[in-house]
Amino acid sequence: MLREMVGEGKKPVGPAAKFKFRLPSLFRHTIYRQLMLNHHDVSVRVRYAETDQMGVVYHSNYLIWFEVGRVELMRSLGFDYKSMEAEDDTYMVVADAHCRYHYPARYDELLTIRTRILEAKTRVLKFAYEIFRQQDQKLLATGDTTHVTTSRDGRVKHFPEKYKAAFLALGPAIPNRSTE
Secondary structure (H helix, E strand, O other): OHHHHHOOOOOOOHHHHHOOOOOOHHHHHHHHHHHHHOOEEEEEEOOHHHEOOOOEEOOOHHHHHHHHHHHHHHHHOOOOHHHHHHHHOOEEEEEEEEEEEOOOOEOOOEEEEEEEEEEEOOOEEEEEEEEEEOOOOOEEEEEEEEEEEEOOOOOEOOOOHHHHHHHHHHOOEOOOOOOO
């Protein structure tokens, strides 16, 4: 029965790939919509200074664009890094960063940086990113960053309630795990 529902020999793609078996199409699309529903998009234009001599974007710029997406997602939630640091002594330190390059971005292209909260805990926040070329919606890069909350002196601390509530509303909490 399950084999008939799943389909033999088909490999899952996208968010459904996390499952051990292929979900029926209706369920797969529902899960995908739920995973991507809460995101924030921001546009950037590739500047000449961000490219090499052939007009291809230098790889480290993708991490800078991840930051642009993250900062704008925070603004869309009603607060910014500057306020977090000045008013609440809350710093989000990058503990881990990954980027997978699928296709190159080139000089003067308009890009969309899609950012969402992948995981929210009391002291750790994980963001996921997708960078698309606007002209043809081609996925150019994907990645994620993990941030640990600290005070100015570098001691790990919990997110203040006002931030935690916003993060949990936008991103899934991970149950039955350490509250890192």
